[in-house]
Amino acid sequence: MVKMDIKLKKYFQSIQIHSKGKYIKTYIFLVVLRVCLVFLPQFGYIHPDEFFQSVEVPTGEEFQLEHTRTWEFNNTMPIRSIVVPYIIYKIPLNLYRLLAMYVRYFIGWDIRTPYMVFIVPRLVMCLISFVNDWSLYETCLEYGLRYDIRLLALASSFVTIVFATRTFSNSIEMALCSLLLYVVANCMVHTNSVIFQREFLDEKYKASKTPVERVKIHKMRSHLPPHTVSKCYIVSTIFVIGLFNRPTFLFFGTPIVFFWMVRGLGTKTISFLDFNYRFFSLLGCGIPVVILFIVVDSMYYGFLTLSDIEYLEFGMNNFVVTPLNFIRYNIDPANTAGHGVHPRYLHLLVNIPLLFNALGVIAIFSAVHMIFRFSQNHYRHLPRAQSVVALMNAAIFVPAAILSLINHQEPRFLLPITFPVIILHAPKLITGFCATNPFDENNRIGHVIYRHLLCTKASADRLLKCWYAVNIVLAAFFGIIHQGGVIQLTQYFQPPNAFSIRPDLSPNVFLITSHLYNIPTAYLFQPSTKTLLINPDNGQKYTRKKQFFLYEYGGLPMDELQQKVKLLLDVNEMRLHHDKRNYKLYLAIPSSLTEDLSIALFRSNHTMVKYQRIKMFYPHLSMEAFPNFFLRHLTEIRTDVFDLDQKCDFYDNRKEIEPYSLNAALRRFSAIVHNFGLVLYRVEVRRKNTFSE
Structure with a gap:
C-alpha cells in the first residue's frame, strides 16, 4: 500500500511539470481583487453573527464605545471564548490605536477614523484567509497534484471572496481546518515514506549475509527520521484553538485527527500500540493549551481573579469552560429551535450546492457513487482507507452528516469543508465530472446519463463558465446587496x-x-x-x-x-x-x-x-x-x-x-x-x- 502511494506521488509530479502555472495569472488577479474588496469596502451584511459574535465586543472595549454584549458573552454562562476574538481583533485594533496616536503626535495627522476601525478587522481576516491558499498549495506539492486549477477555484469562490474575509468565527474555523488538513496530510506522506524505507531496509537486513553489511543497514535504519508522533503538538494546538473558537470544530477536526492517529496502521512496523501512544500524546500536548484558554476565559468573565491565584483560593466553581457551556446549550433542541428550525436534509441538498455550486453537486454525486460501489462490493474502486482521498472525503461528509442532525442549519456552518471540496473536485471544472465513463458497456441508460447529464471533457468549458457566473452573482448578493444599507x-x-x-x-x-x-x-x-x-x-x-x-x-x-x-x-x-x-x-x-x-x-x-x-x-x-x-x-x-x-x-x-x-x-x-x-x-x-x- 505504501509503495503504491509513493509511485502515485512520482506519477503526479511528472504530470505536473507539463501543466504547472496555467491559471496562476488569473489566480493572482483574484487575490488582488480579494484584498481590494476589503478596502472598498463591501457593505453586504450576511448575518448578525458577523459582528455580534466576534468584533463587536473587542471594538467597543478598545475604543470605549457603546456596544452590544450579546447573551453569548454573559457572565453567568458564557458560551464564547474571548481568547481568539481578542487575539485576532483587539490586538490589531490596539496596535492601530497606538500607531494613530504616534502619527498624530509626530506628524499631526489623525488617522483614527471610523472607516479604518471598520476595515482593520476585515483586513486581518483577509490575511487569515490566505492560510487556506497556502495550505492548499503545500498539500498539492506534497502529493504532486496540480495546484493551479485548485488555487483558481479557491480564489474565485464567493466563499473565499466574501465569507472568508468577514469577521465570522466560521471563517476562522475554516482556516484552522485547512491548516489541520495540511499538517495531517503532510504527516501521512512523511509516515508512508519512512515506513517504505524501513520495510525496504528490513528486507535488505534479512537478506544480508555478512556482519559488515548488517551493521551498515542497521546504521541506515537508526538514521531514519521519527514519524510516530510527528507534529503532535501542532495538531493538538490547532484542535484546541479550533474547539475554543467554535466548539463545532469537534465535528470537523475529529475525523482529521483520527487519520493522523491511524496513519501506517496495519503495516509491519505500526501496531495498535502506536495508535494508543499517539492518542495519549495528543492529550498530553493539548492539556497546557486547554488550561491557558480556561484560565484566560475565567479571568475575563470574573470567575477567577489574580488574588485567587496568588493565595491559591480557588475551586472548580472559579473556572468556566466555554465549549462545554456551548455544547450544553446547543444539545437541547428547544434552544437551537429558537434560532430557526430547518429540515435535516438542508445541509446536504441545499447548503453544499449553494456554497460550492457545481463542485458541491459533484461532491454529492461522488459520495453517492462511492456508496453505490460499496453496496455492489466493488471495493477496489473505492479510495484506500488511509489515503488522502479518504481523508478529504471524511473531512467533508462526517461533519456534514453530524451537523445535519441539528435542527438549526445555516450555510456558513459548512465553510470548513471548502478545502477538501476544492482539492478533490476542482480539476473537474476543466476535465468534466467524469474523465472516463463510470458505467459498464452493457448499461445503455448509464451511457445516456454520461453523455447528456454528466459533464464530459468536451463540455468542461461550460462548467467553468457556470462556476464563474454563479460565484459572481452570489458574491454580489452576499457581499454588496444583502442588507447592504x-x-x-x-x-x-x-x-x-x-x-x-x-x-x-x-x-x-x-x-x-x-x-x-x-x-x-x-x-x-x-x-x-x-x-x-x-x-x-x-x-x-x-x-x-x-x-x-x-x-x-x-x-x-x-x-x-x-x-x-x-x-x-x-x-x-x-x-x-x-x-x-x-x-x-x-x-x-x-x-x-x-x-x-x-x-x-x-x-x-x-x-x-x-x-x-x-x-x-x-x-x-x-x-x-x-x-x-x-x-x-x-x-x-x-x-x-x-x-x-x-x-x-x-x-x-x-x-x-x-x-x-x-x-x-x-x-x-x-x-x-x-x-x-x-x-x-x-x-x-x-x-x-x-x-x-
Whole structure:
C-alpha cells in the first residue's frame, strides 16, 4: 500500500511539470481583487453573527464605545471564548490605536477614523484567509497534484471572496481546518515514506549475509527520521484553538485527527500500540493549551481573579469552560429551535450546492457513487482507507452528516469543508465530472446519463463558465446587496468627531428600524456611558449621558410599527414640553415597505405626524421584505390626508402615462431600482407653521 502511494506521488509530479502555472495569472488577479474588496469596502451584511459574535465586543472595549454584549458573552454562562476574538481583533485594533496616536503626535495627522476601525478587522481576516491558499498549495506539492486549477477555484469562490474575509468565527474555523488538513496530510506522506524505507531496509537486513553489511543497514535504519508522533503538538494546538473558537470544530477536526492517529496502521512496523501512544500524546500536548484558554476565559468573565491565584483560593466553581457551556446549550433542541428550525436534509441538498455550486453537486454525486460501489462490493474502486482521498472525503461528509442532525442549519456552518471540496473536485471544472465513463458497456441508460447529464471533457468549458457566473452573482448578493444599507446607515449616524472626549451637547437621537438585521452598535461610534472621563479644560470627571437610543422591531407589521412610532413621538413631545429636551426621531425601513407604511398611516388617521425622507442607501435587499415588482413603490410617505380620498388610491398617476411609452418603461425601471434601497425618514409632529398652503 505504501509503495503504491509513493509511485502515485512520482506519477503526479511528472504530470505536473507539463501543466504547472496555467491559471496562476488569473489566480493572482483574484487575490488582488480579494484584498481590494476589503478596502472598498463591501457593505453586504450576511448575518448578525458577523459582528455580534466576534468584533463587536473587542471594538467597543478598545475604543470605549457603546456596544452590544450579546447573551453569548454573559457572565453567568458564557458560551464564547474571548481568547481568539481578542487575539485576532483587539490586538490589531490596539496596535492601530497606538500607531494613530504616534502619527498624530509626530506628524499631526489623525488617522483614527471610523472607516479604518471598520476595515482593520476585515483586513486581518483577509490575511487569515490566505492560510487556506497556502495550505492548499503545500498539500498539492506534497502529493504532486496540480495546484493551479485548485488555487483558481479557491480564489474565485464567493466563499473565499466574501465569507472568508468577514469577521465570522466560521471563517476562522475554516482556516484552522485547512491548516489541520495540511499538517495531517503532510504527516501521512512523511509516515508512508519512512515506513517504505524501513520495510525496504528490513528486507535488505534479512537478506544480508555478512556482519559488515548488517551493521551498515542497521546504521541506515537508526538514521531514519521519527514519524510516530510527528507534529503532535501542532495538531493538538490547532484542535484546541479550533474547539475554543467554535466548539463545532469537534465535528470537523475529529475525523482529521483520527487519520493522523491511524496513519501506517496495519503495516509491519505500526501496531495498535502506536495508535494508543499517539492518542495519549495528543492529550498530553493539548492539556497546557486547554488550561491557558480556561484560565484566560475565567479571568475575563470574573470567575477567577489574580488574588485567587496568588493565595491559591480557588475551586472548580472559579473556572468556566466555554465549549462545554456551548455544547450544553446547543444539545437541547428547544434552544437551537429558537434560532430557526430547518429540515435535516438542508445541509446536504441545499447548503453544499449553494456554497460550492457545481463542485458541491459533484461532491454529492461522488459520495453517492462511492456508496453505490460499496453496496455492489466493488471495493477496489473505492479510495484506500488511509489515503488522502479518504481523508478529504471524511473531512467533508462526517461533519456534514453530524451537523445535519441539528435542527438549526445555516450555510456558513459548512465553510470548513471548502478545502477538501476544492482539492478533490476542482480539476473537474476543466476535465468534466467524469474523465472516463463510470458505467459498464452493457448499461445503455448509464451511457445516456454520461453523455447528456454528466459533464464530459468536451463540455468542461461550460462548467467553468457556470462556476464563474454563479460565484459572481452570489458574491454580489452576499457581499454588496444583502442588507447592504445597514452599515451605510451606521455611517450616517456617526458623530463628526467620533473619538472626541469633550461632552456632546447635541439633542437625543432615537432610531427605529424594522425588517432589518441588528445594527452593530459599536459602529455607530457613540461614546460609552460607562467610562469615566476627565474634562481637559477644568479636570472635572464625568460620564457621558446616553444620547443615542436604538429600537429594533424585526419584522413588525406596518400597522403595529406605526403605533410604536406614534407612541415614542408622544413620549418625546411630553419631555420636550416639560423638560425642554430636544430630540430627533428617525425611522429606517426597506424602501419596498414604503407604500405599506403609507397605507398604515392613512388607516391610523394620525394627521399630525410628518415623515420626511432624509436619505436613501443603495443597494439594499431585505429578504424579510422582498420587493413586489408588480406594485409602484414610492420613496415618499404621503402623510397629508387632506389630499387623499377615502379610497386611498395610490395608483391614479399611472393613468396619465401611456402604458407602453418610454416614459412608462423608465418609471417602471425606477420603481424596480427603488425597491433595492434602505430609506431613512425623519419623523416629526406637524406644527401649524409646517402645513403647506
